[in-house]
Amino acid sequence: MKRRGGLTVGEVAERSGIAVSAVHFYERKGLIASERNDANHRRYSPTVLRKIAIIQVAQRAGIPLREIADAMDFLPPEAKVTVKHWEMLSTRWTDELDDRIARLKRLRDGMAGCIGCGCLSMDTCKLVNPDDKIGANGSGPRYLEDDAPLADDPYRT
Amino acid sequence: MKRRGGLTVGEVAERSGIAVSAVHFYERKGLIASERNDANHRRYSPTVLRKIAIIQVAQRAGIPLREIADAMDFLPPEAKVTVKHWEMLSTRWTDELDDRIARLKRLRDGMAGCIGCGCLSMDTCKLVNPDDKIGANGSGPRYLEDDAPLADDPYRT
DNA sequence: TTACTTCCTCAACTTTAGTTGAGGTCAAGC
DNA sequence: GCTTGACCTCAACTAAAGTTGAGGAAGTAA
Numbered sequence: 001m002k003r004r005g006g007l008t009v010g011e012v013a014e015r016s017g018i019a020v021s022a023v024h025f026y027e028r029k030g031l032i033a034s035e036r037n038d039a040n041h042r043r044y045s046p047t048v049l050r051k052i053a054i055i056q057v058a059q060r061a062g063i064p065l066r067e068i069a070d071a072m073d074f075l076p077p078e079a080k081v082t083v084k085h086w087e088m089l090s091t092r093w094t095d096e097l098d099d100r101i102a103r104l105k106r107l108r109d110g111m112a113g114c115i116g117c118g119c120l121s122m123d124t125c126k127l128v129n130p131d132d133k134i135g136a137n138g139s140g141p142r143y144l145e146d147d148a149p150l151a152d153d154p155y156r157t
Numbered sequence: 158m159k160r161r162g163g164l165t166v167g168e169v170a171e172r173s174g175i176a177v178s179a180v181h182f183y184e185r186k187g188l189i190a191s192e193r194n195d196a197n198h199r200r201y202s203p204t205v206l207r208k209i210a211i212i213q214v215a216q217r218a219g220i221p222l223r224e225i226a227d228a229m230d231f232l233p234p235e236a237k238v239t240v241k242h243w244e245m246l247s248t249r250w251t252d253e254l255d256d257r258i259a260r261l262k263r264l265r266d267g268m269a270g271c272i273g274c275g276c277l278s279m280d281t282c283k284l285v286n287p288d289d290k291i292g293a294n295g296s297g298p299r300y301l302e303d304d305a306p307l308a309d310d311p312y313r314t
Numbered sequence: 315t316t317a318c319t320t321c322c323t324c325a326a327c328t329t330t331a332g333t334t335g336a337g338g339t340c341a342a343g344c
Numbered sequence: 345g346c347t348t349g350a351c352c353t354c355a356a357c358t359a360a361a362g363t364t365g366a367g368g369a370a371g372t373a374a
Contacts, residue, residue: 019333022332022333025331039340061268065330100261101262104257111218112251177320196371197322197369198320
């Protein structure tokens with residue numbers, strides 16, 4: 001019952017470098033699909049290898065499986081994944097990636113800039129409370145009564 | 158029973174912007190410490206705010222709590238966290254951060270470079286199989302029988 | 315005195331990304 | 345005819361980082 005009708009899970013696992021259980025898992029999550037043979041064994045189209053490669057790249061970019069699934073929903077279930085498809089996915093994800101990189105860079109620079117300072121003020125420290133945080137949500141305490149830098153007053157963080 | 162003897166959990170939570178349950182959680186995990194008053198209520202030294210700020214920054218850098226705890230183990234439990242301490246932690250974490258940034262950048266460049274290619278070969282694609290992967294582990298299948306780029310052969314991923 | 319609020323503990327639940335194990339089927343090799 | 349290996353399903357477990365809820369104590373306000 002080996003060949004005829006596509007790749008077995010074992011083959012897919014070995015070729016793609018992931019565990020059989022992970023292949024099952026991706027299928028449950030709708031990221032990949034298979035047919036069944038007479039023995040109820042999964043048979044995968046070779047396309048699945050390309051899809052798993054895409055999943056792995058996206059995961060390394062920090063995209064959660066749920067989003068990867070959404071993004072990949074328009075990929076053909078059986079037919080070859082084309083360069084066109086990959087182009088759409090990868091441009092989408094490079095943007096995401098650029099964001100993550102930019103955020104980490106700001107954090108790194110903030111850390112470097114704060115090394116000598118060490119104020120870590122909840123209110124005034126750029127590092128602790130980056131631009132995207134203050135004023136970003138509408139309600140709740142804002143600790144704005146006094147925004148003079150108080151690097152050495154422990155009571156103001 | 159309000160003042161006298163340090164900050165209450167509620168105050169710590171509000172000042173630091175995290176939930177009371179998270180303060181409890183950090184304490185269970187050994188990241189912060191408290192004393193108890195007569196009513197068995199937690200009382201925190203103001204230092205705890207600085208520590209929570211550090212925890213949050215480290216988390217944004219992608220450091221898991223377990224490692225943050227390890228790194229912070231040498232911080233004084235009560236006394237003020239000094240600029241010196243912060244210097245040690247932040248230089249340690251900026252290195253980590255630099256690594257993460259570098260990894261993401263390689264991935265981003267790989268993606269950009271692979272947009273027109275779309276080979277995604279498990280064997281030959283720099284994107285799917287970055288330098289740090291091939292030859293990195295000693296045993297198991299390596300798929301090296303034929304390493305010519307086969308961008309259009311679906312059977313080779 | 316009653317109600318409200320904050321606090322306490324401990325257990326259970328949540329999400330993400332899987333892994334592990336039990337119990338069972340099926341074809342091949344000796 | 346039995347064992348081995350690959351496969352099947354389903355349930356339970358893991359780790360991280362918390363959140364939610366039950367059941368109870370203690371201090372404050374009307």
